[in-house]
Structures are given as C-alpha cells and as structure tokens.
Amino acid sequence: MSASGGNKAIIAALTANLAIAVSKFVAAFFTGSSSMLAEGIHSVADSGNQLLLLIGGKRAQRERDKSHPFGYGRERYFYAFVVAVVLFTIGAAFSLYEGVTKIVHPHDVESPIWAFAVLIFAIIAEGFSFRTAIMESNPLRGKQSWVTFIRRSKSPELPVILLEDLGALLGLIFALFGVTMAVITGDGVWDGIGTLMIGVLLAVIAVVLAIETKSLLMGEGASSEMEQQIRAALESTPEVDRVIHMRTMHLGPEELLVAAKIAVSHDDSASEVARGIDEAERRIREAVPIARVIYLEPDLDRSHTPTA
Structure with missing residues (x-):
C-alpha cells in the first residue's frame, strides 16, 4: 500500500468522524438518547484511532539506527494494535455499559427529529468515508475476497479503516433502529437495546483487529506466491x-x-x-522489490557430491 493511498483513506475517515461526532453529541443532548451518546463516543474513538494510524505511519518512516538495525517499519503494526485496544476499551465498553444502564433505567427519547436528522447526515458522511476506503483498497485487493484481503494484508491501515467504517455504518443503523423503535413504542428500553447492539458490534470488530494485528506484530512471513517468486529467482541463478x-x-x-x-x-x-550470491540477490530484488534485507548462506550441494 502506498503511503499516500492509506493516508487518503485515513484523512477522509478522520474528517467524516469529527463532523459526525459533533452532530451526534448535539443530538444526544437534545434527545437524551443513549444510542446517540454511544455513537458519539464511537465517533470520538474512531477519530482518535485515525490519528494513531497517522502517527504510526509517520514514526515508521524513521531511519534505522543502532538500537533498531532493521528500522521502525513495524511501528505501523503496533499502532494498529493500539487502535483495536482503544476501540474495545472506549467504544465497546462504554456502549455496553450505557446500553445495560438504559435497559435497566429506560427513559423516553425527547425531540427525536434531532436524532433522525443527525443519523441521516452521519450515514451519508460515513458512506463517503467507506467508499474512499474501498476505492483505495481495490487496486491492492485484486481478485481476493474482502475477508481474504483483510486477513492477508500486510499494510494495516486500510483493513482497519474498512472495518471501522463498516462498523460505523452498522452502528448507525443500530442506533436508528433503537431510536425509531423507542419513538414508535414509547418504550425507552429499545434505545438501550440499540446501544447494546452497538457495543457488541464494536467488541467483535476490536477482537478481529486485535487478532490480525497481533499476527503482524509477531512477525508474518511472505505470502506463498511471493515465496515462490523468491525461490524461482534463486534457483534461476546459474x-x-x-x-x-x-x-x-x-x-x-x-x-x-x-x-x-x-x-x-x-x-x-x-x-x-x-x-553467484550477488546475482541471486539482484534477481530476488527484481522479482520482489520489497525484499530489502537479504542474507544468503552458501553450502555444498551434498546430494550431488561424488562419493569415494
């Protein structure tokens, strides 16, 4: 993933979430809706996460030094993992707590027109952000399914933004469901149910992100296709x-x-x-340009060594 492509998706998501967060808090103030409050916290958490991704991308560009001889590239994985932790602890935990509280102590949604107007605006803004992330991801995704792309991508930013935007859109639908049912039935419990659904959704997304970024932090190898290209480059060397x-x-x-x-x-x-080693390294870098650090150890081909 190019840095510009990832940053474009992150900045689009950050801009949308900041505007949406303000509107959600205004709606929560006028309506007293826990779903709207949970969604406001969700947008704040997402905005913070996007800032973390930008910071991680910037810090990863530092030159290698004595204490980090292989550079700082994996800082992007660390910050993506922090995003998962923030999403779970702030977004999911608060929404689950608020949802249970409003189910136990429900109250009517006041001035619901505020909630409906903000939710429609938020769905449009999040749709724009989600569309940008999809457009930036498609060239890298190729023929892979979205699930495969998220699981196999070595660049954490776009999968994180994709899952966040998808979660935001589904969360808005859950909030709209909760507020609508609360207004129709006159029972504030539905607002709490919508909030609880948002919390469960965020928890699931956070767990998926944590699992995928943990694997990257532990040190993932090249894809099987890339390993085949490297092996072919080596074995083509005379x-x-x-x-x-x-x-x-x-x-x-x-x-x-x-x-x-x-x-x-x-x-x-x-x-x-x-x-031969120099030529092999040249061929590897030609076949797989991201192969920047190469160590080749020669050994005798004992399988063809003549016996006495």
Whole structure:
C-alpha cells in the first residue's frame, strides 16, 4: 500500500468522524438518547484511532539506527494494535455499559427529529468515508475476497479503516433502529437495546483487529506466491544448484527480510560463489522489490557430491 493511498483513506475517515461526532453529541443532548451518546463516543474513538494510524505511519518512516538495525517499519503494526485496544476499551465498553444502564433505567427519547436528522447526515458522511476506503483498497485487493484481503494484508491501515467504517455504518443503523423503535413504542428500553447492539458490534470488530494485528506484530512471513517468486529467482541463478531452506519475515508492510541457505557446486571457487550470491540477490530484488534485507548462506550441494 502506498503511503499516500492509506493516508487518503485515513484523512477522509478522520474528517467524516469529527463532523459526525459533533452532530451526534448535539443530538444526544437534545434527545437524551443513549444510542446517540454511544455513537458519539464511537465517533470520538474512531477519530482518535485515525490519528494513531497517522502517527504510526509517520514514526515508521524513521531511519534505522543502532538500537533498531532493521528500522521502525513495524511501528505501523503496533499502532494498529493500539487502535483495536482503544476501540474495545472506549467504544465497546462504554456502549455496553450505557446500553445495560438504559435497559435497566429506560427513559423516553425527547425531540427525536434531532436524532433522525443527525443519523441521516452521519450515514451519508460515513458512506463517503467507506467508499474512499474501498476505492483505495481495490487496486491492492485484486481478485481476493474482502475477508481474504483483510486477513492477508500486510499494510494495516486500510483493513482497519474498512472495518471501522463498516462498523460505523452498522452502528448507525443500530442506533436508528433503537431510536425509531423507542419513538414508535414509547418504550425507552429499545434505545438501550440499540446501544447494546452497538457495543457488541464494536467488541467483535476490536477482537478481529486485535487478532490480525497481533499476527503482524509477531512477525508474518511472505505470502506463498511471493515465496515462490523468491525461490524461482534463486534457483534461476546459474551458481545456485537449489534452495536448501528459506525463511522470510515482514519488517514492515513494504520491507521484507529473506534468509536462505543455498546449495552451490563443490567445484566453484570462492569468487564464483560470491558472484553467484550477488546475482541471486539482484534477481530476488527484481522479482520482489520489497525484499530489502537479504542474507544468503552458501553450502555444498551434498546430494550431488561424488562419493569415494
């Protein structure tokens, strides 16, 4: 994912959420609706999350140093994980608490026209943000399903924004459902039910994000397609007989570490082996440009060594 593409989706989501948060709090003040209050907190949490993603992207661009010889690329994964924690602790926990409180102690929704007007505005704004995230994701997604893209993407920003925007749209629908039912029936319990639904939704999204970003933080390897390209590049090098074993790990979304033990002929001189390693590295970088850190260890091809 290009930084500009990810930032465009983040800024679109941040702009929409700040405007929506203000309108939701105004509606919550005039209506006394817990669904609207929960949605306001949800938008504030989302806005904070988008700021965290921007900070993570900026910090990840720092040059490698003595204490971090492989650079800071994985800071993007850390901040994406923090987003999941914030979404759960602030968004989900508050909504669940507020929903239970309003179910136990319900009260009527006052001036519902405020709630309906704000919810319609918010749905339009979130729809714009969601559309931007989809458009930025499509070139990277290719023919993958959305579920596969979110699970396999090594760039955390777009999957996070996609899930946040989807959650925001569904949350608005839940809030609209709760407020509408409360107005129709005259029973404020429905408002609490809508709030509870928002809390459960945010908790589910937060757990999904936490699982996916935890995997990236732990150090994910290259995709199977990328590993095949690397192996093919190595084995196409004349001085390399075969790949004995290979390990890969993402140091960041656009930086891959490749470590491999390669078999060379026992008749090759040291200079020939060195030239072969240089050529193999060139071919790997040509096939997989994000392979920035490459370590190749030559070994004798014992499977073809003549026996006495």
